[in-house]
Amino acid sequence: MSGRAPSTGKVVRAVLGKDLRVELRTLQSVPAMLLFATTIFVLFRFGLDRTRLDGGLAAGVLLVTILFAALLAINRIFVAEREQGGFEAIRLAPADGTALFFAKAAALLVYLIVLELFALPVFWLFFLADASGLVPMLPVLLLLDVALAVTGALIAPMATNSRARDLIGPLILLPLIVPAMIAAAGAGRHLLAAGGPSYEQYGTWLAVLGLYDLVFLLIGWAAFDFLIED
Amino acid sequence: MKPSTLRTLVLLTALLIGVGFALVFFYASNEADQGFIQKIFYLHVPLAIVALGGFVLGGIHAIRHLRSGDPVHDARSYVSIHASVIFGVAVLVTGAIWAKGSWGKWWVWDEPTLVSFLIVFLLYCTYYPLRYAIEDRDRQARYASVFAITAGAFVPLNFMAVRAAESLVHPRTFGTVEGGMPGDMWLTFLVCFAGIALLWVTLVSFELTAKRTSGQLSRLRRALDDGGHGGGPGVARRIAPSGAGSR
Numbered sequence: 001m002s003g004r005a006p007s008t009g010k011v012v013r014a015v016l017g018k019d020l021r022v023e024l025r026t027l028q029s030v031p032a033m034l035l036f037a038t039t040i041f042v043l044f045r046f047g048l049d050r051t052r053l054d055g056g057l058a059a060g061v062l063l064v065t066i067l068f069a070a071l072l073a074i075n076r077i078f079v080a081e082r083e084q085g086g087f088e089a090i091r092l093a094p095a096d097g098t099a100l101f102f103a104k105a106a107a108l109l110v111y112l113i114v115l116e117l118f119a120l121p122v123f124w125l126f127f128l129a130d131a132s133g134l135v136p137m138l139p140v141l142l143l144l145d146v147a148l149a150v151t152g153a154l155i156a157p158m159a160t161n162s163r164a165r166d167l168i169g170p171l172i173l174l175p176l177i178v179p180a181m182i183a184a185a186g187a188g189r190h191l192l193a194a195g196g197p198s199y200e201q202y203g204t205w206l207a208v209l210g211l212y213d214l215v216f217l218l219i220g221w222a223a224f225d226f227l228i229e230d
Numbered sequence: 231m232k233p234s235t236l237r238t239l240v241l242l243t244a245l246l247i248g249v250g251f252a253l254v255f256f257y258a259s260n261e262a263d264q265g266f267i268q269k270i271f272y273l274h275v276p277l278a279i280v281a282l283g284g285f286v287l288g289g290i291h292a293i294r295h296l297r298s299g300d301p302v303h304d305a306r307s308y309v310s311i312h313a314s315v316i317f318g319v320a321v322l323v324t325g326a327i328w329a330k331g332s333w334g335k336w337w338v339w340d341e342p343t344l345v346s347f348l349i350v351f352l353l354y355c356t357y358y359p360l361r362y363a364i365e366d367r368d369r370q371a372r373y374a375s376v377f378a379i380t381a382g383a384f385v386p387l388n389f390m391a392v393r394a395a396e397s398l399v400h401p402r403t404f405g406t407v408e409g410g411m412p413g414d415m416w417l418t419f420l421v422c423f424a425g426i427a428l429l430w431v432t433l434v435s436f437e438l439t440a441k442r443t444s445g446q447l448s449r450l451r452r453a454l455d456d457g458g459h460g461g462g463p464g465v466a467r468r469i470a471p472s473g474a475g476s477r
Contacts, residue, residue, distance in 0.1 A: 154380065158373045162363035172360060172377070175353035176384060179391035186395055201394075208391050215383055223376045226296050 005094040008102070015090075015103035020110065022080065029076050030111050033069040037119045040065045041126050053127040059188025062123055063181060066116065066141070067148070071170050073111045074152035077104050078160040087157075087228050101153050101224035105217075108149035116141055133197040140187045143209035147180040150213060154220040157227045183208040231439050239432045246425035250418065258418040267331030272418055274324040276426035277317050278347060282385060284314030284430060285354060289382020292375035304371040307378050309437045311357055313430055318351040346392040353381050 006014075023029060044061045045051065053061055081087050081100075090100050120141075124131045151173060159169035187205035191197040254272045261268035288310035295303035325344050326336045339345060360377055364370040411419070 154376075158360060158364075158376070161369065162360065162373075163365065164359065164363040168356075168360055168363055172353070172356045175349055175356065176380070178349045179384070179388045182391045182395050204394055208394055212387060212391070215387055216380070219380050219383055223296070223379055226372045226376055229372075 008096045008099045011093075011095040011099035012103045012106065015100060016106050019077075019103065019107040023107075023111070029073045030114055033072050033111065033115045034118050036072055037065050037069045037115060038122055040068060041119075041122060045126065051127070052129055054129070054192055054194040056185065056189040058127060058192040059185050061127065062119075062137075062192075063144070063184050063188060065119065065123075066112070066144070067174075067177065067181065069115055069119070070108070070112055070145075070148045070152065071173065073108055074148070074156050074173065075159070075166055075169050077108060077152065078156045081157075082160050087161075091228060097225045097228045098221055100228065101220050104156070105146075105149040105153035105220070108152050109145055112145040112148060113142075116145070128192070129194075130196070133191040133193070136197055136199070136202070137188060137191050139206060140184050140191070140209065143206065143213060144180055144184045146213045147177065147209065147216065150216045150220055151176050154216065154224065154227075157224075161227075180209060180212045183212070231435050236432075236435060236439065239428070239435060243425065243428040243432045246421065246428055250422035250425040253418040253421055258415050259412065261415075264332045267328065270324055270328045270331070272422040273426075274321065274328055275419070276423040277324065278321045278343075279423065280427050280430045281314040281317035281321055282347075282350070283427075284310045284317065284434075285350065285385055286382050288314065288378045292378035292382070295371065295375045296379075301371055304375060305438060305441055306434075307375060308361070309434050309441070311354060311378060312437065313433045315351070315354050315357070316433075317430065318347070318354065321347060322351065342392045342395070343389075346389045349388050349392070350381075350385055353384060357381070 041061070044065070048057070048061075050057070078086075081090075086100075090097055120134055120137075124134060128134070155172050155176070156169055159165055159167075159172070162168050183205045187202055190200045190202070250272065254269050258269070258272070260266060261271075288307045291303045291307035291310060295301070295307060325347070329338045329341070329344070330336050337344075357374065357377060361370055361374045364373055
């Protein structure tokens with residue numbers, strides 16, 4: 001049995017475990033994301049000159065903050081693989097290269113969930129009069145996280161292996177993520193409305209987000225191999 | 231592509247666009263609501279459809295490139311996207327002129343098609359910085375193809391999301407254009423569309439031919455440089471197989 005190639009699931013678990021262990025030991029990405037998100041909230045407080053937010057403005061501030069914080073993690077997610085030969089290792093190993101895509105997307109998803117566990121209470125504390133809209137916001141945020149994780153894991157290796165590293169990632173990702181942001185903001189606008197949450201078009205927006213996640217997951221699955229072969 | 235084919239393409243394009251514009255100004259009736267400004271429709275809409283079609287075609291060539299590894303498909307994908315980005319600039323400019331003419335503003339956020347097009351255009355603009363930030367030829371072609379496929383799938387998804395965001399809030403402003411368009415407008419539109427599509431094909435053919443020719447030229451130069459040292463297969467033999475392109 002020892003000569004058999006490991007299953008994709010096993011490789012995903014191994015790489016994901018490695019990434020999370022490295023993050024726990026070095027604390028490179030997540031603390032930076034938390035600090036960054038808090039600072040952006042403070043900037044919005046003064047940029048907009050508002051101490052209480054509701055409706056579309058609240059959704060916009062929350063989602064844009066999450067997006068920018070996500071960009072930090074996405075920019076870094078493949079750096080270690082390039083610097084320490086992870087790309088070569090996965091090519092040499094008798095393993096499916098796509099496993100790297102799923103592992104990185106899963107790692108990004110974990111980072112983003114940790115970020116939101118921290119950022120949502122801060123957002124509530126800073127800006128919201130009542131938190132009842134945040135609970136139905138959770139599925140929206142989760143689907144948005146998947147969108148960010150999947151597109152991030154697809155675009156980041158291109159950026160990391162290019163000359164203009166930190167530039168290319170955000171440049172491609174920001175327009176690419178627009179449809180997901182439209183859907184998340186469309187749902188959030190009603191959920192965070194001043195008079196308590198309303199569920200107008202809630203299902204439609206969740207469906208759009210789900211479709212977005214599915215499409216880019218499939219593209220990543222199909223195309224990722226071409227990003228790591230040499 | 232042979233020079234004679236290119237020449238025919240150019241003549242045909244010029245003819246179709248000439249006839250199309252003649253129809254626009256002398257045959258098609260003025261639209262009742264918007265009057266003369268509506269005539270920009272015959273330029274704006276074909277440009278937009280051809281540009282979007284070109285983006286999707288770029289994605290299809292990219293799939294072919296990844297499957298076969300043949301750089302020809304990568305060149306086709308690149309040239310398709312390049313021509314469509316140029317058309318995209320024209321779409322945004324003509325769209326803005328139309329918006330100014332009929333709604334009095336240069337830019338209207340309520341019009342989902344215009345907004346979707348802007349987002350798609352912005353995404354495709356990042357194709358160039360991505361491509362030229364990668365030095366290795368092979369890798370550049372592969373990454374560009376992955377981008378082209380991702381962006382090609384993004385086009386319909388984006389239109390769907392933007393439309394979902396607008397349609398329930400605002401009535402579609404000119405969604406009726408296709409529905410109730412009279413015959414003379416249809417004919418004019420189709421001729422203009424064929425002309426613009428042919429213009430795209432011509433531009434793409436020219437750029438592809440230019441790329442192939444310059445590739446051949448550098449191959450010839452390299453062969454001449456190597457040939458001076460003697461030994462191995464002769465210059466003529468080495469350059470012969472790639473001579474099937476132009477001239």
